[in-house]
Amino acid sequence: MNELPQQLVNGLLLGSMYGLVAIGYTMVYGIVQLINFAHGEIFMTGAFGALTVYLWLPGGTTMWLALPLMIVGAIIVAVTIAVGAERFAYRPLRNAPRLAPLITAIGLSLALQQAVWAWYPDAKSARTFPEIPGGPFELGDVTIQTGDIFLLCAAPVSMAFLAYFVMKTRTGRGMQATAQDPDTAKLMGVNTDRIIVLAFALGAAFAAVGAVAYGLKYGQIDFRMGFILGLKAFTAAVLGGIGNIYGAMIGGIVLGVAETLATAYIADIPGMDKFGSQSWADVWAFVLLILVLLFRPQGLLGERVADRA
Numbered sequence: 001m002n003e004l005p006q007q008l009v010n011g012l013l014l015g016s017m018y019g020l021v022a023i024g025y026t027m028v029y030g031i032v033q034l035i036n037f038a039h040g041e042i043f044m045t046g047a048f049g050a051l052t053v054y055l056w057l058p059g060g061t062t063m064w065l066a067l068p069l070m071i072v073g074a075i076i077v078a079v080t081i082a083v084g085a086e087r088f089a090y091r092p093l094r095n096a097p098r099l100a101p102l103i104t105a106i107g108l109s110l111a112l113q114q115a116v117w118a119w120y121p122d123a124k125s126a127r128t129f130p131e132i133p134g135g136p137f138e139l140g141d142v143t144i145q146t147g148d149i150f151l152l153c154a155a156p157v158s159m160a161f162l163a164y165f166v167m168k169t170r171t172g173r174g175m176q177a178t179a180q181d182p183d184t185a186k187l188m189g190v191n192t193d194r195i196i197v198l199a200f201a202l203g204a205a206f207a208a209v210g211a212v213a214y215g216l217k218y219g220q221i222d223f224r225m226g227f228i229l230g231l232k233a234f235t236a237a238v239l240g241g242i243g244n245i246y247g248a249m250i251g252g253i254v255l256g257v258a259e260t261l262a263t264a265y266i267a268d269i270p271g272m273d274k275f276g277s278q279s280w281a282d283v284w285a286f287v288l289l290i291l292v293l294l295f296r297p298q299g300l301l302g303e304r305v306a307d308r309a
Contacts, residue, residue: 006139007264008257008268013148013217015256016155019249020210021233022240023162024082030179030243031199032094037105038085039207040079040230041112046208047129047221048116049077054130063132066210067150070130074208081112082204109227116223126222130216147216153211158251160232162202166245175199179243229283235289241299250300259285 053073124269135146166172240251260285
């Protein structure tokens with residue numbers, strides 16, 4: 001029990017990262033009802049975009065100066081790829097059977113992995129990501145690394161910005177209208193194509209911030225990092241209620257805390273020692289999803305997807 005505060009903080013940090021990526025899944029699905037399985041790879045390209053900016057900077061550049069530039073670079077790369085994917089891969093299939101864009105998303109995911117692998121000569125192995133100097137910091141029984149502080153600040157700031165944008169701006173209200181009924185929104189003068197592009201761009205921007213947080217937290221990135229994390233982020237979106245942007249963050253935090261506590265304490269149960277290893281963390285995440293879907297199929301906060309049948 002002495003470790004519980006530390007494990008809860010670890011789960012909060014992990015869940016915040018899942019939530020940042022899950023926002024992209026839930027926004028796109030809420031508006032165009034597309035499961036963008038390439039979103040995990042967009043997260044990955046954001047991490048490599050940030051690393052590329054860092055490597056281009058002159059030697060001796062402090063991390064405090066480099067970090068804002070890395071965030072901008074990550075966002076530019078991720079948003080460019082996401083918008084390009086929407087324009088050239090998903091938009092031509094918007095009225096096609098739902099299986100077609102799903103298969104396209106899977107193909108795009110594999111293509112992005114191979115593109116990054118080919119672009120970086122040594123991408124077969126993990127690439128070292130720069131760290132923020134200082135730390136760790138002790139707060140009672142809790143130890144917080146310097147990279148974790150970035151995530152603790154970025155997640156609430158990102159959510160506050162998104163909440164303000166969606167609820168208070170004209171474009172945000174246009175997004176809500178498009179999600180509820182795109183045909184009626186178009187008749188009311190909403191440019192639904194622009195709204196859909198914006199949903200892809202915003203989701204990619206949040207994923208890019210999550211990618212920088214991932215690199216700072218773990219100290220390394222690789223071209224396969226987006227696959228499992230993307231699946232978990234999609235799980236978080238479903239867990240919170242698909243189409244619900246607040247549910248995506250809540251679902252991510254619940255998933256991160258549950259995964260952390262499971263790997264920390266299941267090994268202490270007699271006969272369950274092998275099930276508490278880190279390799280079982282992914283299994284317990286999906287066990288939680290199955291349980292929630294069995295008893296509350298609409299997710300924790302409920303779906304926000306219009307019936308367009």
